[in-house]
Amino acid sequence: MEPILKGRNLVKRYGKVTALDSCDFDLMPGEILAVIGDNGAGKSTLIKTISGAVIPDAGSIYIEGKEVKFTSPIQARAHGIETVYQTLAMSPALSIADNMFMGREIKKEGFMGTIFRQLDRKKMETLAREKLTELGLMTIQNINQAVETLSGGQRQGVAVARAAAFGSKVIILDEPTAALGVKESRKVLELIQDVKARGIPIILISHNMPHVFEVADRIHIHRLGKRLCVIDPKDYTMSDAVAFMTGAKEPPSEAIAA
Amino acid sequence: MEPILKGRNLVKRYGKVTALDSCDFDLMPGEILAVIGDNGAGKSTLIKTISGAVIPDAGSIYIEGKEVKFTSPIQARAHGIETVYQTLAMSPALSIADNMFMGREIKKEGFMGTIFRQLDRKKMETLAREKLTELGLMTIQNINQAVETLSGGQRQGVAVARAAAFGSKVIILDEPTAALGVKESRKVLELIQDVKARGIPIILISHNMPHVFEVADRIHIHRLGKRLCVIDPKDYTMSDAVAFMTGAKEPPSEAIAA
Amino acid sequence: MADAQDYEKLETSNAQTIAQFAEDERGFVGRLQHRLHLTPSLVPLIVLVLAIIVFGILLGSKFFSPFALTLILQQVAIVGIVGAAQSLVILTAGIDLSVGAIMVLSSVVMGQFTFRYGLPVEVAVACGLLCGSLCGFINGWLVAVMKLPPFIVTLGMWQIILATNFLYSANETIRSQDIATEAPLLQFFGTTLTIGADEAGRGGANFTYGVIFLVALVLALTYVLRETAWGRHVYAVGDDPEAAELSGVRVKRTLISVYMLSGLICAFAGWALIGRIGSVSPTSGQLANIESITAVVIGGISLFGGRGSVLGMLFGALIVGVFTLGLRLLGADAQWTYLLIGLLIIAAVAVDQWIRRVSN
Amino acid sequence: MADAQDYEKLETSNAQTIAQFAEDERGFVGRLQHRLHLTPSLVPLIVLVLAIIVFGILLGSKFFSPFALTLILQQVAIVGIVGAAQSLVILTAGIDLSVGAIMVLSSVVMGQFTFRYGLPVEVAVACGLLCGSLCGFINGWLVAVMKLPPFIVTLGMWQIILATNFLYSANETIRSQDIATEAPLLQFFGTTLTIGADEAGRGGANFTYGVIFLVALVLALTYVLRETAWGRHVYAVGDDPEAAELSGVRVKRTLISVYMLSGLICAFAGWALIGRIGSVSPTSGQLANIESITAVVIGGISLFGGRGSVLGMLFGALIVGVFTLGLRLLGADAQWTYLLIGLLIIAAVAVDQWIRRVSN
Amino acid sequence: ASHSVSTCLITKTDTNPFFVKMREGAAAKAEELGVELKTFAGKIDGDHETQVAAIETCIADGAKGILITASDSSSIVSSVQQARDAGLLVIALDTPLTPIDAADATFATDNFLAGELIGKWAAASLGADAASAKIGLLNLGVSQPTVGVLRNQGFLQGFGIELGNPNKWGDETDPRIVGNDVTAGTEEGGRKAMENLLAKDSEINMVYTINEPSAAGAYEALKSIGRENDVLIVSVDGGCPGVQNVADGVIGATSQQYPLLMASKGIEAIAAWAKDGTKPTFSEGKNFFDTGVALVTDKPAEGIESISVKEGMDKCWG
């Protein structure tokens, strides 16, 4: 089967540090691919090259077999790739609704929209509230609250809700549950399953092994800037995965070939 | 037994939001107290009032029975209270070593130190490297690297190492493992046990129930800006804790009195 | 391996009882504070109203007359228009030191194109507006595409544009009388509407078209910044350009458009300047930078970008205008006025900060 | 409940095989880039050296002589000293628009205390230095304790100090001849060391004490900023004041000390100014603000605080000095010089940015 | 042609038309005599340090002589001395140095006299009304540059108002003075200052202005409230737009100066000095070479010498 998203020999250097070192990457249609690895292994850098936020020094990216060169996240979004970055990427002084619809605002209908280009705030607010409610983020009292007044977990919830609402081809989540509470994390996992049920593949970066093993179809293990191997969670235990990831055990050769 | 740290009727409002609503709080000597609660329940606000980062609108804080009024984190630090904030509180452009010793730099010996007030960089760097090695954060290549070039997890490791190195009376950790990898999280949990072994009590905020139940002596459950109850992890299951936290179950009356 | 997550599963079955903190009930003061917090431009407005009241009490009808009050509007018209341009740039966390130079160059272009080359005055005005936009575009391109710091870009452009202005105009003034007879359109913004003057035509409220333009411009910008996607993008870029880029804002395009619009507004200010001083003078506008920045900052727009409103800037400009005229009428001499304005700038911002702190 | 964590436990028994990325080997260019990245002040230094070489080739010995080169040093001495004060403030993410005014007021105090009140000149100088520090303290207090934005505080103080200066000095100049006979200490920084002049005392390298003071000051500040706790705190405060406060820096105290030191340095600049122009003139120094900020920014210090070095500022000031003298010697007229300096400001920063980008 | 003699012209600013014309006059003369000319200027009025740097540059450049309009007439003296010690001929233009003999020669107008002429003319024109006139004074800047002080005090003296400290404006107590304000010598400043004074007392009927651009600005302010015909404006400078404004009745009278003359005389003197070492001479009975000042008006007043606007137009600059 042709991967929906494919990376080959991706390289990215930051000064002395080689964050990506000829890294390969494959995402199959409709699957949930987990990416795991130590801190600083280069996971975030990998997904940033895919989402257009970082331009790789070398290597190529293919969508459905066709090579693409993203020079900005907007291009990736235009291809239906939606990303929740580890740093969340929100404008602190703007409201939750503003942030959710940033770059794809809804205009009013009629001449107020076409001529005066007025935004349809009410519609955007209603939609934003709906999405947040789906995630169970109901401690947020006011959809017009500035993002900077939210707790860390609330912010993360907003970012995930944004990606889930707009992703059409691939959704990338970089540690989406890191700051979330038990209930909220649960909601995000459910959401991931929902999205998958809609046929949209997901890349999930997480340090939470139980979560990873619960939802992932395949697990990409990242080590020292490279893809070490890809394993099927049904064939290996969490202990195995952690052992591969930290270098305590050699990965099986068939997994490397995968 | 007299609590080493005690809070009574703490109140903190942010505009319309009441983040702390007559909250009580007790930390016993030598214990690990976990604080759990939903996103936005007010956990971070609670520990900020204790560490001097936020001045409560009402209520009082006692250290070893004596009332204290902190107006800045420096005062709390002078009392031996060391905190890892959720936002990490580091200066991005400065190096790891600079950040670790911020506010308590080591001067050179001899007249270069006393008269010219020169810093002993070498000593600080050696110490910093030692602390990081203890935490197993060895993917950090250069102790003089600016903090902004670290991965999210690496940054968190540095913040935890700083607190562990300097806390003498109480160490407060606000979600210290949120962005950490499996291995690194493990190290932090070990570190928490080490610190406890040194007789220093710890406050741990975390959304990771297995971690909480593994290390905590008592669990403070926070809900809607208040202490809902305090439970012993040996008497209750994780499911119970989550049920109390989210309001699915009423907490037992004896736990409320605790 | 699934059993560890059972404690989580349990939860989701729980009905959606929505956790909601009790709304804190407060009195009038509380609601006022909240309102101030939500509408930051209210703060300079209050300072302004207080200033007018205080000077009104101290000076009586000399100050508190339609004539004097509209005079202030006329005196701040140029600073206000330039301040609107400056506000846009500062909202993107930039700063534009070249506003004054762009204004003057544009007015010189309008004048010289009419008188030196004999172009129809409408064409000359259009060329002047184009010239302003072009200067703005260069600023924007250097900031957005070359990624140079706005301060240094506009500092350099300031010198370049000003030198061009002097070299091109040969420091020659075009006289008011010549303009009035040959190209009255250049003085369009100087046309005065007088309401309620006495028989001799004295006193009464005087509104120049420049003042009306200023008010219309501020209202239009307020609408655009609040109600259109472009406006939200301006705020987002000023707040955190990296986050804005990641969340789908075309940061470069937004920045360039902001600087171009700022240049265009400065060109309009140049046109209004001809209306105000009657003549085209290449030496005008030297203080427009510092005065516009003062207005912006007193008006509560953060120099770090992303926060504040154009309306606040207008109030900021008016505060300075009220103090200047009020103090002069109180008989303070020029140096003392200068000193007191310094004090009052600080005091106005201190009050602003104080109100904000209380409301937090 | 422990079994889920077994997968974690396994790990810790693993020996500490330290994960380490392979160091990327690079050639000369790579190492140079890395070096430039680590020492940002190298970039303005390279621009400076290139500028000297280019003008040296174009102008020959007229420019590339000890006399002309040391002349540049003398011409930038005041801007350089004020720039050092400005650098400190900008490193804390502030800006000081009052530097020029503080400088002039301090020099006026030194002069007037000697001549009007007949105080011993040493006492008068001490009073001048105190005056500068006091102005700095007020700035610092308003910024740190009252939490007002530095731009607005120093804008207000600029006007206040300048007006005070004019009012106090009654716009009177103290003549050079009087100072030379009655209080030569005031001209201390004007004393010239000449090396290698011809018999008639012409040509040769001329170093005034002002120039020597500038170099010593920059070196001392570089040391203090790099090697002492206070210096690290200045950077931390500029980087992120909230984080600095949380991690144990006394932000208020640091800020106040920075502004006070800045005021003191400005007072020294005032003293050096007397040495340079011979007399005490209340109208000097009007451009010190913009010139010092230009030097700071060309020198690579970020206006957003926390990044850059005082050494870079010195190179920045010298770049402007070299261009000014070089262009004038090439015979460019004043407006053309401004225009070219404007271009070169932008170009210098563009080169700087370009090098930084390549090295990333 | 290769120029063996090089000279410098240093003006206060190079944006004020007065100095622009001075530069043009110098350039024309230099061309004629085959002298090389480099021009320098402060960035703003009162920018003294740039002038000091300019003198140093001229010395480094090996110039034979310097023409300077000093921003700070006494502070510049030590730099001028440095230039003279290095063998340059230094001539002060427009503004005499203090002391005046600090320069080798001075080619200037008497600014106090310029003010006095318009003062006397204004008093004479108002006639009996002079005793009850309401006067607004539009000056240069808060730092009170010498030229501005001299013109202002000259005007007051000529008008018959008792001076306070003659080195300072603003300390007079005569009730006829409504107030002082500053204009920076521009139209914009002139209009704003006039408006401020009008708000203070709308009955002002006599306005002194530092120069003609500020007079034009003041006129706009008056025009906007319909009082342009009942207020008498006087000014100093004699630039062509200014003289034209006298013709148009915007300004009642102006004192004309001759910057072109100053500059060309200065260049001649330096050329002569470079040729055979002759130093310039002074006007009779004065310690400087007076390039003259003339009152320009079409309504001459008795006992005050004046030239007609037509004559003024012939001699005007800028």
Ligand SMILES: Nc1ncnc2c1ncn2[C@@H]1O[C@H](COP(=O)(O)OP(=O)(O)OP(=O)(O)O)[C@@H](O)[C@H]1O
């Ligand atoms: N902007 C940058 N400049 C310099 N170095 C960087 C930059 N971003 C990342 N790095 C380095 O690249 C390496 C990989 O970082 P990355 O953020 O991709 O790791 P990660 O696998 O996402 O780690 P974590 O799990 O902690 O988020 C790290 O060593 C980091 O220090």
Ligand SMILES: Nc1ncnc2c1ncn2[C@@H]1O[C@H](COP(=O)(O)OP(=O)(O)OP(=O)(O)O)[C@@H](O)[C@H]1O
């Ligand atoms: N600076 C602030 N301004 C306004 N509101 C704030 C501010 N800080 C916190 N809040 C509000 O206070 C409430 C409690 O926030 P807090 O950060 O203490 O939650 P938390 O329990 O730490 O949540 P999390 O687990 O997500 O970190 C939230 O509703 C938040 O929106």
Ligand SMILES: [Mg+2]
């Ligand atoms: Mg990451």
Ligand SMILES: [Mg+2]
């Ligand atoms: Mg929290």
